[in-house]
Amino acid sequence: MEEAFFRTHTNLVELQNAPVRRNLMDEIDWNDRLIGIKGTRGVGKTTFLLQYAKENFSPTDRQCLYVNMNNFYFQGNGIFDFAVDFVRNGGKVLLIDQVFKQPNWSKELRQCYDMLPGLKIIFTGSSVMRLKEENPELNGIVKSYNLRGFSFREFINLQAGTDIPAYSLDAILYDHEHIIKQVLPLVSPTKYFQDYIHHGFYPFFLEHRNFSENLLKTMNMMTEVDILLIKQIDLKYLTKIKKLFYLLAQNTEKGPNISNLAKDIETSRATVMNYIKYLADARLINMIYPVGEEFPKKPSKIILHNPNLLYAIYPIQVNEQELMETFFVNTMWKDHRVNQGTKDHFFIVDDTKKFRICNAKGEYKLRYNSDTIYARYNTEIGKDNRIPLWLLGFLY
Structure with a gap:
């Protein structure tokens, strides 16, 4: 199954051509292991994840993988089990789009953080999410950032x-x-x-x-x-x-x-x-x-x-x-x-x-x-x- 995800990842990263490099790319401390990118619908969160992959890894590098929780595969499989397989095969950075579509997503991210110390997860979510207030298990471990729409500049x-x-x-x-x-x-x-x-x-x-x-x-x-x-x-x-x-x-x-x-x-x-x-x-x-x-x-x-x-x-x-x-x-x-x-x-x-x-x-x-x-x-x-x-x- 992971093969299909890697094929999709490679295609998306190769096609990725962000018209504007967002300032947020330089504001984030990428050394953190759990990073949340919040933003309203339509401001380019998916593009932002793929741009990060493109800037830091070659499209075929299997250390980095983009996945979208809209994928029906995740209806029957959890984030943690998927992450364990990914790390076992040499994975280092997991990019998770629309994380809130997965039930118990915050508990699973906590599990990944505690059990997979060599893995970095960067995820996107809605601006409506109150990451720390509503998900106490992420308190102290998640760094949250807001991606906004284009400025006039x-x-x-x-x-x-x-x-x-x-x-x-x-x-x-x-x-x-x-x-x-x-x-x-x-x-x-x-x-x-x-x-x-x-x-x-x-x-x-x-x-x-x-x-x-x-x-x-x-x-x-x-x-x-x-x-x-x-x-x-x-x-x-x-x-x-x-x-x-x-x-x-x-x-x-x-x-x-x-x-x-x-x-x-x-x-x-x-x-x-x-x-x-x-x-x-x-x-x-x-x-x-x-x-x-x-x-x-x-x-x-x-x-x-x-x-x-x-x-x-x-x-x-x-x-x-x-x-x-x-x-x-x-x-x-x-x-x-x-x-x-x-x-x-x-x-x-x-x-x-x-x-x-x-x-x-x-x-x-x-x-x-x-x-x-x-x-x-x-x-x-x-x-x-x-x-x-x-x-x-x-x-x-």
């Missing part, structure tokens, strides 16, 4: 053939005029920004299929598989979760009214709050809180996780300010904490930095304050505490 590098590096938030805030002078001779960011906002976050835009249809399918899978299967929710509640998601997406201007939502989907307030958390874990929405507050309190604002989702839900009418705020929160979300500010269109980042998202074309109406950073869209350049919003897409 990765999208530009892919589309324009450039190799522009990522910048820290402090570098962008205090040196943006200098950074822009380095970027603009290479590429015009505004030429690519609208495409990124529409379809650039999910790598599957590269497949020559209808992107919107593909994204809708992915969003359905996030609720049907990632939330229902992993959280073990009965199928009969699926329509309630989907309806809640739609109602939240429709009303991002004001904070959610939990009592009304509970009435609309015919369930309790506590269940609504749990469902909202699941939708956030699935990376369909982001919950924004005032500074110092967090779940299980009610968020002060809910926005979609990334701008591409807005176009999937409202293909006709998309509000530009809402799109830009969604982009801002999404790009900050990887390494920074974003809270609700005191006024509309204001956000507090990392408890201290006050941001306002504004349209450069309408800014003659604004009075600028020195304590606020103005992230401006519809412009390529910045000055002092006014930075172009697109540049925040270069944080990773």
Whole structure:
């Protein structure tokens, strides 16, 4: 049976041609023996595993093997028994895709860790999984990382053939005029920004299929598989979760009214709050809180996780300010904490930095304050505490 897996592995690795080398490849400590790569559906976790194999082993090297838990073979065979055979034949690195499809996967990984000290396992799972909280047997032994969708920087590098590096938030805030002078001779960011906002976050835009249809399918899978299967929710509640998601997406201007939502989907307030958390874990929405507050309190604002989702839900009418705020929160979300500010269109980042998202074309109406950073869209350049919003897409 292992022969068939090796044939598949060799084919997949030989065909693998990742269009963009993800930054996460260099952030992971590959010396760890148990590594979990979490991420929302569609962000390229399978590609990431195969890229690791391609960079570190020849396609026919039997020390490394990629397997997908979707394979029916694993309905009757456990991960541990498979790993024992693999190690007996000289295997060193096992790449396991969609690990949560296997019952008792966490106990089996623990068994591999304890009984097979010469084996490294790198596995992928859904962003909905709480690796350590829900699987105490992995506590202290698993190192967990998040793979995100493409940043605006990765999208530009892919589309324009450039190799522009990522910048820290402090570098962008205090040196943006200098950074822009380095970027603009290479590429015009505004030429690519609208495409990124529409379809650039999910790598599957590269497949020559209808992107919107593909994204809708992915969003359905996030609720049907990632939330229902992993959280073990009965199928009969699926329509309630989907309806809640739609109602939240429709009303991002004001904070959610939990009592009304509970009435609309015919369930309790506590269940609504749990469902909202699941939708956030699935990376369909982001919950924004005032500074110092967090779940299980009610968020002060809910926005979609990334701008591409807005176009999937409202293909006709998309509000530009809402799109830009969604982009801002999404790009900050990887390494920074974003809270609700005191006024509309204001956000507090990392408890201290006050941001306002504004349209450069309408800014003659604004009075600028020195304590606020103005992230401006519809412009390529910045000055002092006014930075172009697109540049925040270069944080990773």
